Amino acid sequence: xxxxxxxxxxxxxxxxxxxxxxxxxxxxxxxxxxxxxxxxxxxxxxxxxxxxxxxxxxxxxxxxxxxxxxxxxxxxxxxxxx
Amino acid sequence: xxxxxxxxxxxxxxxxxxxxxxxxxxxxxxxxxxxxxxxxxxxxxxxxxxxxxxxxxxxxxxxxxxxxxxxxxxxxxxxxxxxxxxxxxxxxxxxxxxxxxxxxxxxxxxxxxxxxxxxxxxxxxxxxxxxxxxxxxxxxxxxxxxxxxxxxxxxxxxxxxxxxxxxxxxxxxxxxxxxxxxxxxxxxxxxxxxxxxxxxxxxxxxxxxxxxxxxxxxxxxxxxxxxxxxxxxxxxxxxxxxx
Amino acid sequence: xxxxxxxxxxxxxxxxxxxxxxxxxxxxxxxxxxxxxxxxxxxxxxxxxxxxxxxxxxxxxxxxxxxxxxxxxxxxxxxxxxxxxxxxxxxxxxxxxxxxxxxxxxxxxxxxxxxxxxxxxxxxxxxxxxxxxxxxxxxxxxxxxxxxxxxxxxxxxxxxxxxxxxxxxxxxxxxxxxxxxxxxxxxxxxxxxxxxxxxxxxxxxxxxxxxxxxxxxxxxxxxxxxxxxxxxxxxxxxxxxxxxxxxxxxxxxxxxxxxxxxxxxxxxxxxxxxxxxxxxxxxxxxxxxxxxxxxxxxxxxxxxxxxxxxxxxxxxxxxxxxxxxxxxxxxxxxxxxxxxxxxxxxxxxxxxx
Numbered sequence: 001x002x003x004x005x006x007x008x009x010x011x012x013x014x015x016x017x018x019x020x021x022x023x024x025x026x027x028x029x030x031x032x033x034x035x036x037x038x039x040x041x042x043x044x045x046x047x048x049x050x051x052x053x054x055x056x057x058x059x060x061x062x063x064x065x066x067x068x069x070x071x072x073x074x075x076x077x078x079x080x081x082x
Numbered sequence: 083x084x085x086x087x088x089x090x091x092x093x094x095x096x097x098x099x100x101x102x103x104x105x106x107x108x109x110x111x112x113x114x115x116x117x118x119x120x121x122x123x124x125x126x127x128x129x130x131x132x133x134x135x136x137x138x139x140x141x142x143x144x145x146x147x148x149x150x151x152x153x154x155x156x157x158x159x160x161x162x163x164x165x166x167x168x169x170x171x172x173x174x175x176x177x178x179x180x181x182x183x184x185x186x187x188x189x190x191x192x193x194x195x196x197x198x199x200x201x202x203x204x205x206x207x208x209x210x211x212x213x214x215x216x217x218x219x220x221x222x223x224x225x226x227x228x229x230x231x232x233x234x235x236x237x238x239x240x241x242x243x244x245x246x247x248x249x250x251x252x253x254x255x256x257x258x259x260x261x262x263x264x265x266x267x268x269x270x271x272x273x274x275x276x277x278x279x280x281x282x283x284x285x286x287x288x289x290x291x292x293x294x295x296x297x298x299x300x301x302x303x304x305x306x307x308x309x310x311x312x313x314x315x316x317x318x319x320x321x322x323x324x325x
Numbered sequence: 326x327x328x329x330x331x332x333x334x335x336x337x338x339x340x341x342x343x344x345x346x347x348x349x350x351x352x353x354x355x356x357x358x359x360x361x362x363x364x365x366x367x368x369x370x371x372x373x374x375x376x377x378x379x380x381x382x383x384x385x386x387x388x389x390x391x392x393x394x395x396x397x398x399x400x401x402x403x404x405x406x407x408x409x410x411x412x413x414x415x416x417x418x419x420x421x422x423x424x425x426x427x428x429x430x431x432x433x434x435x436x437x438x439x440x441x442x443x444x445x446x447x448x449x450x451x452x453x454x455x456x457x458x459x460x461x462x463x464x465x466x467x468x469x470x471x472x473x474x475x476x477x478x479x480x481x482x483x484x485x486x487x488x489x490x491x492x493x494x495x496x497x498x499x500x501x502x503x504x505x506x507x508x509x510x511x512x513x514x515x516x517x518x519x520x521x522x523x524x525x526x527x528x529x530x531x532x533x534x535x536x537x538x539x540x541x542x543x544x545x546x547x548x549x550x551x552x553x554x555x556x557x558x559x560x561x562x563x564x565x566x567x568x569x570x571x572x573x574x575x576x577x578x579x580x581x582x583x584x585x586x587x588x589x590x591x592x593x594x595x596x597x598x599x600x601x602x603x604x605x606x607x608x609x610x611x612x613x614x615x616x617x618x619x620x621x622x623x624x625x626x627x628x629x630x631x632x633x634x635x636x637x638x639x640x641x642x643x644x645x646x647x648x649x650x651x652x653x654x655x656x657x658x659x660x661x662x663x664x665x666x667x668x669x670x671x672x673x674x675x676x677x678x
């Protein structure tokens with residue numbers, strides 16, 4: 001487990017959340033295998049509670065949030081560190 | 083590994099409800115179009131229903147069609163442009179109510195088109211009325227006491243209905259209520275587009291889609307309703323494969 | 326060298342006019358009295374490697390026309406009155422989306438199932454809407470088999486020029502009769518007649534496009550409707566067509582279209598033989614309607630007789646044109662009955678007493 005995490009850190013994965021598109025449906029929260037997503041207390045400009053990454057260190061970049069999101073909120077990029 | 087939005091998708095706010103399956107399905111179609119490298123050859127036909135604005139969400143040519151008529155419009159396009167990839171995107175009212183004649187006959191002629199049929203067991207856009215695919219005992223705006231065989235008939239199983247026609251080549255029913263089902267839907271859609279690219283004939287993917295407001299549930303509850311209730315009437319899987 | 330003449334039935338002349346104009350696709354459904362059209366096209370279009378489908382209904386046929394029109398290729402459908410009723414939704418969408426196409430109505434008696442004889446009772450349906458919304462389509466009324474051919478041919482050009490559906494409003498008598506006609510020496514290929522600039526054919530080397538008639542944003546639909554209106558104004562300014570027959574010194578004018586117009590020409594000849602000064606105005610475009618010419622003629626004559634094979638439909642447009650400047654009478658036979666030169670002459674003679 002530890003070496004996998006090290007590998008991920010070396011690969012410098014990045015996850016971005018477009019809060020303005022989120023409608024607070026919680027499909028990502030429900031399916032995240034590491035339970036690192038939650039709805040924020042604040043609102044976005046559309047009046048929804050957008051999703052936030054509460055434990056970024058636990059994220060394994062599996063992409064399930066991207067797969068389930070109906071609103072195009074998540075992007076996950078991998079850039080290899082040399 | 084990358085999870086980036088496909089070029090064929092406009093990454094813009096859309097008008098679908100929170101948790102609605104349409105957003106997922108639009109993305110999957112866009113991913114397939116990108117992966118098959120057919121964006122510049124694809125022409126989509128939007129329905130009348132929740133997805134009426136689909137042309138605002140995809141980055142390829144899309145046309146409107148009168149309610150229920152997309153298969154006829156698709157026929158008119160594909161016959162004069164046989165090398166383009168033509169698909170219709172229809173809901174349960176569009177396809178299985180008003181459009182029954184058009185879907186049956188375009189399937190019967192084995193038009194070389196792909197139909198994406200989004201089944202959410204009610205008429206979302208107009209407020210949640212009964213659809214031909216509404217389940218027995220399901221309460222909707224026009225079945226306030228629950229769908230009753232005596233007055234309202236039975237839910238229509240579109241894939242099974244079309245499977246009897248010799249002209250249909252590939253029919254599969256999937257869902258988008260879990261990551262596994264979403265991935266399965268994507269491979270079904272890809273298979274259906276490949277069926278068209280390889281000139282094999284009529285293909286249709288029926289996708290059970292969650293409709294939280296129409297079912298009076300939260301988005302997460304609606305995921306479970308697909309598994310616990312819908313699939314009993316609409317079993318998932320390949321209904322026909324003649325390829 | 327004299328151009329060749331071919332003996333042709335009206336329903337077939339429509340087909341050959343379409344073929345010559347480069348029609349890429351024909352979608353039809355059987356209905357009397359235009360069954361010859363779909364039967365002929367089923368062979369002719371396939372011979373030319375063009376598209377023919379006998380659709381599952383007239384409704385599906387007009388939507389197949391919509392699909393082909395979206396790609397910029399020329400498409401046609403034909404039917405008769407009850408089938409044209411089915412097409413009205415599609416026609417409204419075609420007009421709203423600004424899609425060119427040709428729709429042929431070989432009218433029969435109505436309303437409802439009616440009968441299978443020729444009639445002129447779809448004038449209102451053709452010119453005043455039929456479908457929902459503020460829209461117009463160009464309506465051309467042939468009165469001979471030659472015009473069945475020529476107006477279908479030029480109908481495609483008009484449709485493309487203005488991005489508008491064009492209706493050929495004929496009737497069962499014109500559809501069934503046979504006359505020798507001149508046909509074009511050149512037959513266009515569908516590829517020679519493809520529209521550009523707005524069509525959907527895959528977004529290669531350009532931005533993607535959408536074709537729609539739905540405008541939900543604040544003020545958008547109004548703007549679109551005014552745009553359509555300005556287009557219709559241009560058509561009114563440029564495309565009105567009519568025939569004037571012996572009107573210069575006429576004291577009584579007959580206004581009639583289509584087959585009635587042709588029969589009334591015979592009445593004019595009979596009347597002139599008896600030294601009665603009768604003339605005929607035969608509108609060829611029913612929309613745009615030739616209000617101005619009728620209005621100016623009305624100032625100079627005593628009576629106008631409107632003759633139609635219906636209960637009085639074009640009559641209303643003539644009344645609008647005349648605006649009370651002279652007396653208007655009406656002679657009509659509904660229910661698929663054909664008028665005769667003699668009975669019209671009777672009506673005309675009563676006015677000379």
